[in-house]
Amino acid sequence: VQSSDAELLTEILDPLSHSEALRELLTLHVDDRSRVLELVPAEMAAILIEEAPNEVAVELVEMLESNRAAEILEELDSDIQADVIGELDDADAEAILNEMDEEDADDVRRLAQYDDNTAGGLMMVEMLRFLDTDTVGKVLRWVASDDEEFERYRGQHPYVVNEEGRPVGVVSLRGLLTAKRSALLPTIMVEPLTVPVDMPLPDLEDVFDKHPFLGIPVVDETGILVGVVSRTAVSDAVLERSETESLKRQGLVGDELRSMPLWLRSRRRLAWLSANIVLNVVAASVISAYEETLAAVIALAVFLPMVSDMSGCSGNQAVGVTMRELSLGLVRPMDAMRVWMKEVSVGLINGVALGLLIGIVAWIWKGNPALGLVIGSALALNTVLAVSIGGVVPLLLKRLGQDPAAASGPLLTTITDMAGFFFVLSFASLMMPWLV
Amino acid sequence: VQSSDAELLTEILDPLSHSEALRELLTLHVDDRSRVLELVPAEMAAILIEEAPNEVAVELVEMLESNRAAEILEELDSDIQADVIGELDDADAEAILNEMDEEDADDVRRLAQYDDNTAGGLMMVEMLRFLDTDTVGKVLRWVASDDEEFERYRGQHPYVVNEEGRPVGVVSLRGLLTAKRSALLPTIMVEPLTVPVDMPLPDLEDVFDKHPFLGIPVVDETGILVGVVSRTAVSDAVLERSETESLKRQGLVGDELRSMPLWLRSRRRLAWLSANIVLNVVAASVISAYEETLAAVIALAVFLPMVSDMSGCSGNQAVGVTMRELSLGLVRPMDAMRVWMKEVSVGLINGVALGLLIGIVAWIWKGNPALGLVIGSALALNTVLAVSIGGVVPLLLKRLGQDPAAASGPLLTTITDMAGFFFVLSFASLMMPWLV
Numbered sequence A, B: 001v002q003s004s005d006a007e008l009l010t011e012i013l014d015p016l017s018h019s020e021a022l023r024e025l026l027t028l029h030v031d032d033r034s035r036v037l038e039l040v041p042a043e044m045a046a047i048l049i050e051e052a053p054n055e056v057a058v059e060l061v062e063m064l065e066s067n068r069a070a071e072i073l074e075e076l077d078s079d080i081q082a083d084v085i086g087e088l089d090d091a092d093a094e095a096i097l098n099e100m101d102e103e104d105a106d107d108v109r110r111l112a113q114y115d116d117n118t119a120g121g122l123m124m125v126e127m128l129r130f131l132d133t134d135t136v137g138k139v140l141r142w143v144a145s146d147d148e149e150f151e152r153y154r155g156q157h158p159y160v161v162n163e164e165g166r167p168v169g170v171v172s173l174r175g176l177l178t179a180k181r182s183a184l185l186p187t188i189m190v191e192p193l194t195v196p197v198d199m200p201l202p203d204l205e206d207v208f209d210k211h212p213f214l215g216i217p218v219v220d221e222t223g224i225l226v227g228v229v230s231r232t233a234v235s236d237a238v239l240e241r242s243e244t245e246s247l248k249r250q251g252l253v254g255d256e257l258r259s260m261p262l263w264l265r266s267r268r269r270l271a272w273l274s275a276n277i278v279l280n281v282v283a284a285s286v287i288s289a290y291e292e293t294l295a296a297v298i299a300l301a302v303f304l305p306m307v308s309d310m311s312g313c314s315g316n317q318a319v320g321v322t323m324r325e326l327s328l329g330l331v332r333p334m335d336a337m338r339v340w341m342k343e344v345s346v347g348l349i350n351g352v353a354l355g356l357l358i359g360i361v362a363w364i365w366k367g368n369p370a371l372g373l374v375i376g377s378a379l380a381l382n383t384v385l386a387v388s389i390g391g392v393v394p395l396l397l398k399r400l401g402q403d404p405a406a407a408s409g410p411l412l413t414t415i416t417d418m419a420g421f422f423f424v425l426s427f428a429s430l431m432m433p434w435l436v
Helices: A006-013 A018-027 A030-039 A042-051 A054-062 A066-073 A078-087 A090-099 A102-113 A136-145 A147-152 A173-178 A201-210 A231-248 A262-289 A291-296 A300-327 A333-366 A369-399 A404-430 B006-013 B018-027 B030-039 B042-051 B054-062 B066-073 B078-087 B090-099 B102-112 B136-145 B147-152 B173-178 B201-210 B231-248 B262-289 B291-296 B300-327 B333-366 B369-399 B404-430
Strands: A129-131 A159-161 A167-170 A215-219 A225-230 B129-131 B159-161 B167-170 B215-219 B225-230
Touching: A006 A018, A006 A030, A018 A030, A018 A042, A018 B201, A030 A042, A030 A054, A030 A066, A042 A054, A042 A066, A042 A078, A054 A066, A054 A078, A066 A078, A066 A090, A078 A090, A078 A102, A090 A102, A136 A173, A136 B173, A159 A225, A167 A215, A173 B136, A201 A231, A201 B018, A225 A231, A231 A300, A231 A404, A231 B231, A231 B300, A262 A291, A262 A404, A262 B300, A262 B333, A291 A300, A291 A404, A291 B300, A300 A333, A300 A369, A300 A404, A300 B231, A300 B262, A300 B291, A300 B300, A300 B404, A333 A369, A333 B262, A369 A404, A404 B300, B006 B018, B006 B030, B018 B030, B018 B042, B030 B042, B030 B054, B030 B066, B042 B054, B042 B066, B042 B078, B054 B066, B054 B078, B066 B078, B066 B090, B078 B090, B078 B102, B090 B102, B136 B173, B159 B225, B167 B215, B201 B231, B225 B231, B231 B300, B231 B404, B262 B291, B262 B404, B291 B300, B291 B404, B300 B333, B300 B369, B300 B404, B333 B369, B369 B404
Parallel strands: A129 A159, B129 B159
Antiparallel strands: A159 A167, A215 A225, B159 B167, B215 B225
16 A cells, blocks of 8 residues: 555456455555555446445545545436435535536435435435336347347346336337337336335335336336335345434444544444433332331342342343334334233243242252342342233334344343332342341 | 135235235234144235245144145245245154145255255246256247246346256347347357355355345356346345344344244244353352442442443443444454454543432432442443453454354343442442441
């Protein structure tokens, strides 16, 4: 990199897989990263941008001169262009769009308006579009001539639109091969399946599940064909959503990677942790209220963190199952009651088992059967509570329009901590004569 | 269902999306589920089996008579047949295979041998295979004639093999359309890209990343073409792996769904929780060793769970980032040192911030600045420790050939719990004169 040897860099990166090449790029110092992207061929730089998670891609593009950025982005499909440009500052975005081909820039501006996880946000504008006055021969000639462009339409069928731009048909490969070259497309086309531009991701998943197509045409509010959403774009979006949700549960927002600036990473994690500390203080106030009980039976302090931790784990398992069933579409917010009944039975079995286990441990360790009874029954009861809350809370949050991935965990552990401390300490107060 | 009205059932299920239909099926009682699968057309039953997560699919198939099961499975692609049959008891599997078409049964037996997340486990045996002595006309006639079969090969190119069955070329659509019908395939084919049957999932991801193909031919150890792995199969497997890993972190193994039998769900969760309770006892033994300190300053008991919980959260964030970077291929086990340095800096900033916060809370709440100092410095130090361990442990486990998703969390929290208790209680012992 230091020697600015573009050819050598290209030789190094070319044989690597895309993810390896990206990893090499990201281990470099920030300044060197942009030097690499300046030096290698635009096509290779485009591959690196495409491979990078969106936040990293945006960072990389931000560091480039706008004309170089435009050159690299021109190599990518319109949906990826729009993803990257949509995340830039308005000024940066305009600077790059001004350097791009005007037609492409207009496409990107339009695409960047749509929400990420809708047909509009996932579609690309490159499509195999023909008029209902075109012939089979025209399509065949196009397929045969334009090989590089054809790559972009992989998996698409030729879509037929009328003069207003509304899709009126789809042509199958079989139709193309068996028809006469002079036949008009309407003689061999079939009714097209289309999706509206604002169709959300879960509905798109269902549509691709039900139909084997690799791409589906997208129409705007007026019924005009505006793009094609591909099976790959939808399944990539589903994967990303699943990973984002799993990270959110640890309070990691916005796809942190270690190549990001220290302060940004630190601040993002801290926001969630600080909120968590407040919830912890609330839970701990229960212990504070029972300091006298605790002072009388100091062994209780050994078991308080165990009871709250174990219930938290049980509750988080229930959250995990509900989140998975939500994402598979196997449960709806209105199923809360059914989920609760299913969880209570698991909670009863596991609560009794864990309660017995910890009760016996406490009895033997501290030589006091009453202590075992207090700890064991507190854990058993709290396990039932934890799985009930863990199973149902994501559904309630969803019904209230909140994000279950981010909020379920902290809400759950605060309640189970408080309840766990309360059960242990209040049972101990009742059993005091046998404990001391 | 009760009235055994097959037509009515079909009418109810048909307009639903596949995931809705599956949800309806799974809300039924177990006996009714198999009745539905007996009554509806085999094609619809096959769709439900395909839509279900693999464990559920296996359960549904187990309940059916073997001839009905064979009839339904025949509707599915060979890769899904093999997934389901590979999970059945040997006796059940043989009973179903005996009812199937002999050739299909042989395919399934062969496919079921391969590991799930390899090219062999993900491929299907249905493929567009032609001989190097075939002509363009033969391919075109086949495409034009056999429409139903053609559906199964969506996205595949015609692969050309020599008489030994080794792939020698791939034919493009463009080649087919521009060549004479009498031309032999070798005149228009290009060198094929192939993958070995034992190529693991991450390598397959890289290959599909680097090449735009929708399917890639798979060869066995002797170089014979044995199947085709599709882009969709690979991306579905990646999604499944990501979800499984996220669930494993809560100790949920094997894709629990609430439609599974109570005892199975309960036992699986309990296995992980019981191991966790042992680790908790180990951690709590630190508190037990300091009971005298605790008895002298009972307020410490209020903060012990807070310090351990907060450090656990910080550490889990680091685990989350490492797991994500591992799955994106942006970090390798040998990068542990680099990851550690990146985490230590985040840990220092967040540790100081959280330590100050909790220190001030402790000071004001209990009116003792020394208590604030003890709690604050313990949390600060333990945060640095937690993010270091959290960032690095998944990499070390991976290097040792262990599964980082399942083991990182419990290992992390046990260490941070022990260290957190130790820091708070040993600092308190040192500061005792100012605390009481």
